[in-house]
Amino acid sequence: MNFSCYWKALLGCVLAVGTAPVLTQDFTGWKTYGGDEGNTHYSELNQIDRDNAGQLEVAWRYASAAGKSLPASSELQVNPIVVDGVLYGRNPLYNVFALDAASGRELWTHDPPLQHVGLSNMRGVTYWEGRAGKRIFFTTGHFLRALDATSGKVIASFGKDGQVDLREGLGRDPALISINAPSPGVVFGDLIIMGSAVTETAGAAPGDIRAYDVLSGRLVWSFHTIPHPGEAGHDTWPENAWKTAGGANAWAGLSLDAERGVVYVPTGSPTPDFDGSQRAGDNLFGNSIIALDARSGKRLWHFQTVHHDIWDRDLSSAPTLVTVTRNGKSHDMLAQASKQGVLYLLERDSGKPVFPIEEVPVPPSPVPGEQASPTQPRVTLPEPFTRQALRESDLTDINREAHEYARKAFATAQPFAYMRPIGLQKTLLFPGFTGGANWGGGAFDPQTNLYYINAMEVPALVNIEAVAVDKGSTLGVGEFVFRRQCSGCHGVDLQGFYPYAPALTGLAERVDRREAMRTIREGKGRMMPFGHLPRHELEAVVDYLYARSAGRTRTADAGDKEVAYVFAGYNEFVDQRYYPAIKPPWGTLTAMDLATGKRVWQVPLGEYAELTREGLPPTGTRNYGGPVVTAGGLLIIAATSDEMLRIFDKTSGRLLWQYNLPAAGYSTPATYLIDGRQYIVVTCSGGKLGTKTGDSYIAFALPPTVRTKDRQD
Numbered sequence: 001m002n003f004s005c006y007w008k009a010l011l012g013c014v015l016a017v018g019t020a021p022v023l024t025q026d027f028t029g030w031k032t033y034g035g036d037e038g039n040t041h042y043s044e045l046n047q048i049d050r051d052n053a054g055q056l057e058v059a060w061r062y063a064s065a066a067g068k069s070l071p072a073s074s075e076l077q078v079n080p081i082v083v084d085g086v087l088y089g090r091n092p093l094y095n096v097f098a099l100d101a102a103s104g105r106e107l108w109t110h111d112p113p114l115q116h117v118g119l120s121n122m123r124g125v126t127y128w129e130g131r132a133g134k135r136i137f138f139t140t141g142h143f144l145r146a147l148d149a150t151s152g153k154v155i156a157s158f159g160k161d162g163q164v165d166l167r168e169g170l171g172r173d174p175a176l177i178s179i180n181a182p183s184p185g186v187v188f189g190d191l192i193i194m195g196s197a198v199t200e201t202a203g204a205a206p207g208d209i210r211a212y213d214v215l216s217g218r219l220v221w222s223f224h225t226i227p228h229p230g231e232a233g234h235d236t237w238p239e240n241a242w243k244t245a246g247g248a249n250a251w252a253g254l255s256l257d258a259e260r261g262v263v264y265v266p267t268g269s270p271t272p273d274f275d276g277s278q279r280a281g282d283n284l285f286g287n288s289i290i291a292l293d294a295r296s297g298k299r300l301w302h303f304q305t306v307h308h309d310i311w312d313r314d315l316s317s318a319p320t321l322v323t324v325t326r327n328g329k330s331h332d333m334l335a336q337a338s339k340q341g342v343l344y345l346l347e348r349d350s351g352k353p354v355f356p357i358e359e360v361p362v363p364p365s366p367v368p369g370e371q372a373s374p375t376q377p378r379v380t381l382p383e384p385f386t387r388q389a390l391r392e393s394d395l396t397d398i399n400r401e402a403h404e405y406a407r408k409a410f411a412t413a414q415p416f417a418y419m420r421p422i423g424l425q426k427t428l429l430f431p432g433f434t435g436g437a438n439w440g441g442g443a444f445d446p447q448t449n450l451y452y453i454n455a456m457e458v459p460a461l462v463n464i465e466a467v468a469v470d471k472g473s474t475l476g477v478g479e480f481v482f483r484r485q486c487s488g489c490h491g492v493d494l495q496g497f498y499p500y501a502p503a504l505t506g507l508a509e510r511v512d513r514r515e516a517m518r519t520i521r522e523g524k525g526r527m528m529p530f531g532h533l534p535r536h537e538l539e540a541v542v543d544y545l546y547a548r549s550a551g552r553t554r555t556a557d558a559g560d561k562e563v564a565y566v567f568a569g570y571n572e573f574v575d576q577r578y579y580p581a582i583k584p585p586w587g588t589l590t591a592m593d594l595a596t597g598k599r600v601w602q603v604p605l606g607e608y609a610e611l612t613r614e615g616l617p618p619t620g621t622r623n624y625g626g627p628v629v630t631a632g633g634l635l636i637i638a639a640t641s642d643e644m645l646r647i648f649d650k651t652s653g654r655l656l657w658q659y660n661l662p663a664a665g666y667s668t669p670a671t672y673l674i675d676g677r678q679y680i681v682v683t684c685s686g687g688k689l690g691t692k693t694g695d696s697y698i699a700f701a702l703p704p705t706v707r708t709k710d711r712q713d
Contacts, residue, residue: 038321041443060104064091076685108152159217195250207249233284253318268314317441341386381597440626478544587620606640638665663694
């Protein structure tokens with residue numbers, strides 16, 4: 001806390017109004033990603049409330065890219081932080097910047113070197129203050145970097161010339177793996193603790209959790225999420241998996257209980273995402289919530305939410321550390337939202353479920369060589385925040401044509417079953433690949449025990465395909481590698497999956513071979529690098545793609561064939577207009593009472609203008625980014641593909657105010673107070689779900705006359 005800033009703001013309120021302010025907060029900023037170390041997304045600010053939210057106006061705008069051309073693939077998802085009146089953020093061109101948070105005036109901007117950039121879905125930065133001054137930590141590509149928070153200058157003494165290569169120290173050849181960290185690290189004392197994002201195919205890096213010294217960049221400790229010999233969990237993998245297996249990584253962010261000295265880690269699936277044939281066993285610590293001693297990295301407890309994941313059921317957001325009042329007593333818990341549309345509520349000290357979680361039998365895998373777990377955990381409470389079953393009666397009814405289109409596709413699939421492995425026949429995955437909940441996570445209100453989560457309800461209709469591949473030719477090798485590594489995103493037929501991955505048909509007419517090789521090796525836009533592939537495999541993939549462009553797929557000399565079982569791609573179950581093929585709502589905002597585990601309310605989140613014009617009520621839309629809850633009675637969220645910022649009454653779910661943003665706010669807002677004025681700021685980046693790309697940061701506040709009137713009662 002900065003007391004000088006606080007007293008300055010307090011004095012400003014008194015002088016402006018002549019009476020003491022009604023605000024009760026003891027802070028003014030939004031110092032960390034998620035609002036605080038526990039990722040509660042909560043603010044004690046109450047100047048903006050239910051009664052006056054409708055009078056919000058734009059306080060300032062900042063064009064973070066300064067009119068420069070923006071990459072269409074940008075996924076800027078920044079939850080900005082505000083410390084001592086300074087706002088820190090990122091732009092779509094990877095810059096880090098600092099603004100006067102009261103005016104939006106730029107203080108400095110830093111343009112980092114762009115080496116092995118890959119994914120652009122940056123979510124924020126990390127602030128540290130200590131004996132060596134103030135620092136901002138951020139990642140670009142494979143590198144963790146440090147800047148002086150006051151000047152934006154590189155801290156050359158950190159790592160090597162101001163950066164640490166995150167590929168190093170993983171026990172693999174750094175030149176053959178790709179890694180980045182879209183979510184900011186957390187600071188404990190003089191340590192910055194990092195998760196990571198890795199490729200989702202064979203050859204991916206392991207997901208070690210690592211702590212670095214904030215001054216020197218020295219690696220202080222590592223926790224192996226793919227256990228080494230002699231470590232707990234090693235027997236849940238094949239004997240030598242620790243040398244070659246990848247994933248089980250924490251890409252979604254970490255949460256910290258500084259008083260306990262514990263960092264809480266949510267991990268994703270091992271790789272490849274949909275093929276576990278080479279990693280028999282439960283695969284600890286994939287798909288797990290792990291409590292680690294923040295000083296040493298020692299495991300304190302863990303809870304695995306999916307055994308031997310073959311559905312890509314990552315834990316996709318930082319856990320929320322909550323204190324719930326039950327029967328007059330306070331209980332410290334951890335709430336972990338999931339792609340499954342359920343909330344895992346655990347005791348913070350032990351990891352034991354607060355409500356029963358059953359281990360239930362699930363269907364076996366029909367894919368040869370796949371050893372699916374015979375049982376999976378199933379949450380009983382809290383109540384789910386998305387539907388948990390999918391029957392023919394659930395199919396879309398927005399019009400007759402959409403229903404018939406969906407019915408025909410539905411008839412090709414196996415009946416829906418809980419955690420049914422994806423098979424050779426079409427399989428229903430619901431919620432779909434992105435959830436349920438995604439990286440935005442939830443917000444917790446300590447005043448009421450209510451937890452708020454936004455979600456998507458978009459099913460998938462997917463399968464594994466048996467492919468006979470000729471490995472006796474260059475084109476055969478290229479086809480084999482493409483189907484193993486690339487077809488999940490770009491499609492076996494090269495048609496891509498809108499709006500996530502582009503079609504590769506006609507590639508030879510658009511891209512020369514050198515550029516194609518460089519893109520595969522180094523990554524581009526959403527695509528991570530595949531530098532771990534040997535050069536002959538990279539060349540073979542390009543040969544195969546160019547041959548497909550020319551209509552030639554086989555060579556004259558047929559060699560030995562090998563059957564490969566490959567994931568056939570990210571096919572959402574949608575109607576002919578790309579709307580989800582089930583009845584609305586397709587995007588929701590839900591309030592749950594964590595004391596009872598019961599839902600309190602749920603409302604659709606977002607709408608499609610075309611369907612509104614057709615006379616349908618709001619259906620909810622696909623959405624990315626999380627909510628913020630305040631003591632003023634507000635629930636603030638952007639996230640939706642209709643490019644709106646909305647404020648709801650946190651008690652009832654009633655919409656209080658909305659604003660049409662210049663680009664979709666696929667990000668979590670922030671709120672803060674400076675000189676007696678409360679601001680709400682949101683990053684307007686777009687770039688997902690087929691929406692336009694943007695670079696604006698927009699701050700909202702009440703007019704001075706409204707603030708004065710509110711304080712005179």
